[in-house]
Amino acid sequence: MFRRLHEVARPVLRFRLDGEPVEGREGDSVAAALLALGRDACRETAVSGAARGGYCMMGVCFDCLVVIDGTGNRQACLVPLREGMSVETQHGRREPGR
Numbered sequence: 001m002f003r004r005l006h007e008v009a010r011p012v013l014r015f016r017l018d019g020e021p022v023e024g025r026e027g028d029s030v031a032a033a034l035l036a037l038g039r040d041a042c043r044e045t046a047v048s049g050a051a052r053g054g055y056c057m058m059g060v061c062f063d064c065l066v067v068i069d070g071t072g073n074r075q076a077c078l079v080p081l082r083e084g085m086s087v088e089t090q091h092g093r094r095e096p097g098r
Contacts, residue, residue: 004036015085024081031057031064031076034087042066042076043090065090 010025017037024033031054034042041051043065054064057077064076067088076087 013081013083015081015083015087017087018089026081028081029057029077030066030068030074030079030081030085030087033081034066034076041089044092046093049092 004025010027013024013026013028013033015022015024015033017034017039022033022037024030024036028036031042034040035054039053041053043052043063044050045052052063052065054077055061056063059075059078062075065073066076067090068074068076068079069086072090
């Protein structure tokens with residue numbers, strides 16, 4: 001469903017997604033990088049476990065919450081992708097201390 005527009009190539013950034021090495025592009029938000037990888041869900045709700053992913057892409061809906069470098073409840077659409085970061089699917093609500 002989502003694909004990158006044809007554009008001048010931007011530098012590749014390597015990061016980890018749920019422990020696996022993957023690549024995004026300089027200038028991507030974390031949510032945009034996940035969508036470009038074909039990952040349309042980045043969290044599961046605390047109540048029902050339903051999958052959620054980037055929706056508004058501007059920080060309003062909170063559907064794109066992920067764990068970034070060990071800190072949960074980060075809005076993937078608002079965080080710029082950077083080399084070496086660790087992104088994890090958020091399962092349910094944020095755990096205390098994370």
